[in-house]
Amino acid sequence: MTGATGVLNGATVERLLDHVPPDRIGVSVRDPGRATHLSERGVRVRPGSYDDPDALRHSFADAQQVLLVSSSDVTADVVGQHRAAIDAAVAAGAERILYTSAHGTGYDTPYPPLAIHAATEDYLAASGVAWTSLRNGFYGELSQLLGPWRETGVIAKPADGPFSWVDRRDVAEAAAAIITGESPVDGPIDLVLPSPVTLADFASTASEISGFDVERVVVDDDEWVAREIADGTPEPVARFTLSMFQATRSGHFAQSDPALSRLLGRSPRSIADHLLGG
Incomplete structure (x- = not known):
């Protein structure tokens, strides 16, 4: 597994x-010193980087399944990095390669990462090895998605x-269930909510739990970009x-799927x- 010192795949390891x-789990990390909490528990820790295919092959040696987290290096040829990692897993003899993709993956989209994931999935499909693409919904810091709604009472986006x-934590738990499951998942699987949401839903729910009205305000695209630049965000x-x-x-993310709920055995x-921070 790569990315084991990050939030997502760190949770998957757990x-x-x-x-x-633990002796059946191996991780490939840029800095093994950041993974001592895993090596001390018996997990095999080896150095590896998407920019060092030889190190990756050594990291992946003897692995039946390899889980690749998508690269977050915005300055790199990300598709090239993914291809190098897939090649290393194939060369190491992996029987299945799993990859953290994204819901809505495809080429015909205004959101650039989706085309990167699509190209990676195409390369996986041509690798000759069984593969699984974990098409996760969005996740991250709510403050970046919603802005300072607690202070302003407004979600202005x-x-x-x-x-x-x-x-x-939910998609990590689902990934672990897929890796250890008796029935393999072939190809892409959407790990999303049973029903999608909107920022208006966030505003309504925020109003209910906070005790004050939170308004969803729609900002014109160009006006919003200008505000972001004025606040110091690079254009x-x-x-x-x-x-x-x-x-x-x-509509690129409007589809729902019960797979995540099924894998968790509960609602996400x-x-x-x-x-609420839960």
Whole structure:
């Protein structure tokens, strides 16, 4: 597994440890010193980087399944990094490669990461090895998605559409269930909410739990970008974020799926849980 010192795959390792002995788990990390909490528990820790295929092959040696987290290096050829990691897993003899993709993956989209995931999935499909693509819903810091609503009473963002906001703990638990399950998942699987949500839903739920009215205000795209730039956000970053809102309102994330609930054996954490910090 790569990314084991990050939030998502760090949680996946913890869930795997609930099901399998630590000596059956191996992680590939840039800095092994950050993974001593795993090596001390018996997990195999080896250095590896998407920019060092030889190290990856050594990290992946003897692994039946390899879980690759998508690269977050915005300065790199990300698809090239993913291909190198897939090649290393194939060369190491992996029987299945899993990859953390994203809900809505495809080429015809205003949101650039979805095309990167699509290209990676195409390469996986041509690898000759069984593969699983974990198409996770959105996750991250709510403050970045909603802004300072507690202080302002307003969620002021560009127009949006339905999407899934999932908890990394939930999708990590689902990934562990897939890895350890008796029935393999072939190809892509959507790990999303049973029903998508909108920023208006966040405003309504925030109003209910906070005791004061939270208003959803739609801001014109260009006006929002100008505000972000004035607040110190680089223009390319602001326009990248805008592309996510544009993709939601064009329906790229509107589909629901029961797979996450089925894998968890319960309902995923709701937006109310997120707003309450649960």
